[in-house]
Amino acid sequence: MTRTDVNSLGEFGLIDHLTRDLQTLQQSTIHGVGDDAAVIDIGDQYLLASSDALIEGIHFDMMYTPLKHLGYKSVVVNLSDICAMNGKPQQILVNIAISNRYSVEAMDELYAGIKLACEKYNVDLVGGDMTSSPKGLVISITALGRVDKDKIALRSGAKEGDIVCITGDLGAAYLGLQILEREKQIHIDHPGVQPELDDHDYLIKRLLKPEARLDMIEQFAHVNLVPTSMIDISDGLASELFHIARSSDVGFLIEENGVPINMKAQEQALNFKIDPITCALSGGEDYELLFTIKPEDVDKVRFMPDIYLAGDVLAASEGVKLSTKGGNIHALKAQGWNHFDTNA
Amino acid sequence: MTRTDVNSLGEFGLIDHLTRDLQTLQQSTIHGVGDDAAVIDIGDQYLLASSDALIEGIHFDMMYTPLKHLGYKSVVVNLSDICAMNGKPQQILVNIAISNRYSVEAMDELYAGIKLACEKYNVDLVGGDMTSSPKGLVISITALGRVDKDKIALRSGAKEGDIVCITGDLGAAYLGLQILEREKQIHIDHPGVQPELDDHDYLIKRLLKPEARLDMIEQFAHVNLVPTSMIDISDGLASELFHIARSSDVGFLIEENGVPINMKAQEQALNFKIDPITCALSGGEDYELLFTIKPEDVDKVRFMPDIYLAGDVLAASEGVKLSTKGGNIHALKAQGWNHFDTNA
Secondary structure (H helix, E strand, O other): OOOOEHHHOHHHHHHHHHHOOOOOOOOOEEEOOOOOOEEEEOOOEEEEEEEEEEEEOOOEOOOOOOHHHHHHHHHHHHHHHHHOOOOEEEEEEEEEEEOOOOEHHHHHHHHHHHHHHHHHHOOEEEEOOEEEOOOOEEEEEEEEEEEEHHHOOOOOOOOOOOEEEEEOOOOHHHHHHHHHHHHHHHHHHOOOOOOOOHHHHHHHHHHHOOOOOHHHHHHHHHOOOOOOEEEEEOOOHHHHHHHHHHHHOEEEEEEHHHOOOOHHHHHHHHHOOOOHHHHHHHOOOOOEEEEEEOHHHHHHHHOOOOEEEEEEEEEHHHOEEEEOOOOOEEEOOOOOOOHHHOOO | OOOOEHHHOHHHHHHHHHHOOOOOOOOOEEEOEOEOOEEEEOOOEEEEEEEEEEEEOOOEOOOOOOHHHHHHHHHHHHHHHHHOOOOEEEEEEEEEEEOOOOEHHHHHHHHHHHHHHHHHHOOEEEEOOEEEOOOOEEEEEEEEEEEEHHHOOOOOOOOOOOEEEEEOOOOHHHHHHHHHHHHHHHHHHOOOOOOOOHHHHHHHHHHHOOOOOHHHHHHHHHHOOOOOEEEEEOOOHHHHHHHHHHHHOEEEEEEHHHOOOOHHHHHHHHHOOOOHHHHHHHOOOOOEEEEEEOHHHHHHHHOOOOEEEEEEEEEHHHOEEEEOOOOOEEEOOOOOOOHHHOOO
8 A cells, every 4th residue: 555655745735635625514614624714604794714823842842831811812823813813703612632641730721821812802701622732732713703795715716916914923923933943952961051042032922922913804804904814823834825826826026125023033034144035935833924915005005104115026837926125036946834744 | 830630521511611712703693612513504404514523543443343334333423413403414524544554545435435334324425535544544424404493403492390211222333243242352352363243243233334313303304303302322321411411501310111221232331241231321422312391292202113201301400410220319420432542
């Protein structure tokens, strides 16, 4: 019998392979696999449903991840998927598996973070289960939300001539991770040495305690803006651009000057001898929003805080390209995190 | 700092501890943690949402669990929770984490089972994610369903004087597990010996390929029956009786003669020198329904196939009791699976 390694397909390739022949049996199913959240008809509105797992040793390292932050982040990354559909989250279900290395007090910390995120985002924890795991901690969360039918933003709606926008700033979480990994290695090699994290508050916070951009969804509603397409930036800008390019059958020209990168991230990237744009394109875990708008809507976002115009939607034949600060045009390649590269 | 072992609380105790102070912020949240599924108002109907994880080494053993069966079962156990609210499932989201011990072909098998269950129960697979795990296979599934508002069956609706009903038969899956564990041990001790499973098709099938009782929900609708309370029997009859007793503030008198146990299960229990009623009370994984009805509804179920009248709802002060075939009355204790007993 043939044995094909999952690494040969990668995460997205494997999902495509396994779900390629799915059929829809229920009338209420509007969109299934292939966007940030599933879209289900509930009458006046659409229900949005998204589910993601965070796994110890893959998505987080207990050596430098406080449990309260982890609980908060595990909720936020799921709420971010609801926001990416231009929706508002309302409920979450939380499945947790723990090895008996974890105490009741540790779970109290984890849940304190989960509850804090629920309060902040006005979301109810309504279910899930708790079980033991042979090894480590697994957190699997499902977020449910709503969106008015005429407000939904899919990955598939971008059109040639639309304008590309990005919220917040990119690459900082990736650099926060590099710093924590460096200090972890120093701690392993020299157990007495204290970690040097003081100057890196912003970068580390971006990694350990990200936020979902629900504030942006509220701003869009305020100015009556519906993005033509949207996705959350969880795997690096390049990967998300390719998702929209594929779903919308378009290409992109992104201006390096238009990609927002925080000053702290720029400095730290240079310290690590990495080009800052590389952190934005291929880093990950920013949980910002990448979206496209009609040209006539530009004035609605031009003076909105924390939104950056980053380029143009092109025809699909143009591919996905970056116009660098130096004036060169580079074709981008889809990258993003590929968790199957890890050893097991 | 104090360190409290999670085993000191158990699964249900830990969930109670962590969710005791939850508040509801969204008007659409009708019932949160504490029933088989969360209940969310979507206008004309209620949306039901339930989420459960199956973890290698805790909930299944790859030595005797075919991946296709595992995929099927992982869907069914979640659909069973929707049925237990008197609802019909419509969509599922599937999160899977795999170590790189698993091949693409193995995932094809798992998904073949998932898709088979979706077809059988008329449910759409609409989302989820796929990631790697440092060890073993984790399957976390969320099921979404609907129920008419006047048809919902909660754990909290049983009243003194109601009649207790059980679908199908109990204890067989537990005995199937004992047989597979015995044959596994023989195989480990004597690698050349072939397992003796021929006579145990029914018991093993009950463990490896259970069904959700959606057929019962359809029968209830046909005769216009709404159970006063309902729960699915996943952790053994005794544990489920205590859940309803606590939520409804009632007691129970169960007749041993009324608890359905398949002839094959009776025979095998005696071979193992276990009292068959113990398998039904404390076994688990039957995925049958335990429900209560008003006395005037008895005629609606009396001639319905595969439903058994098993006792009466009493006042809470009476506790949960079993009337044995020998005519004795025993007080029952809550047991059920406690996955935290496993080592990690």
